Amino acid sequence: MYCKRILILQQTNARFAERGKELCGLVKLVNNGADNTDLTVFVTNADTRMLGEWWLLLSFNRMPVSRRLDTLNNFAFSIPQQSLDKVSCLLVKREERCFEAARAHVGDSACDSLYRQMDALCRAPSENDAYEQFVASTDNYYGNVDVDRLKVAADGRYKSVADYSDAFERFYASGGQADYYESVKKEISRVFVQFPPYYPLIRKYRECFFVRIDFPKSERYFVLGVLQKEGRIRYICYGLPAERDGISDKDFVFVDNAPTSFWMLFQDAQTGQISAINDLV
Secondary structure: EEEEEEEEEEOHHHEOOOOOOEEEEEOOOOOOOOEEEEEEEEEEOOOOOOOOEEEEEEEOOOOEEEEEEEOOOEEEEEEOOOOOOOOEEEEEEEEEEEEEEEEEOOOOOOHHHHHOOHHHHOOOOOOOOOOHHHHHHHHHOOOOHHHHHHHHHOOOOOOOOOHHHHHHHHHHHHHOOOOOHHHHHHHHHHHHHHHOOHHHHHHHOOOEEEEEEEEEOEEEEEEEEEEEEEOOOEEEEEEOOOOOOOOEEEEEEOOOOOOOEEEEEEEEEEOOOOOOHHHEE
């Protein structure tokens, strides 16, 4: 069902506004009948010269979501679909610690609860599974919530990977006549929503997005991403962490990167065929 909410951010700490101005902004949330809730964030009069990171913290019926904002000018992202009846949000500046800059809500306010969780929620994904660590910590804030049920929901993330694998196989079983990315767009988008961004590779390429997918109950993982050119998805990327002499297959390209290097497969987003694009690595 289509539903839209506009939350107007109101300044709560003048320290983060430009001199002589008041920080303000809005958060637009849209459920358009798909499986996602689409969000757009716009903030004006913020002092962006100060070092640190900007974060948006949200609570949907008191279940928290956090996202680091790469820009304050119409930053857009999607999350699994949420009810928009009760939504609260904080705009947070993360320096050596976290500070609230602005807040807004519709329905019952959970802003104070988000405030208490700022330091836990404003953490970029690390080499450990930060999401699982956060789920384990929710018992501190939600005494009446079934934490085991939340852990089962976290394990359900891997269904999105299985769904993408099925879409992958259907494409080739059909003869590969369609545009590959368009045929798997829905499934791969769910994977990107369910798993944490992998920033070391996101910083490497100009137009890209990568997530890290950990194997359940294992220290092994791989990365999945997309590379764009002129705003259009050109390659799907699959990477395995490895040393330079780890793989001899000619289809893999060694991507030297810190803190981890990868053997990478680049799949043409239109044809679905593997392509060695050494000029990008």
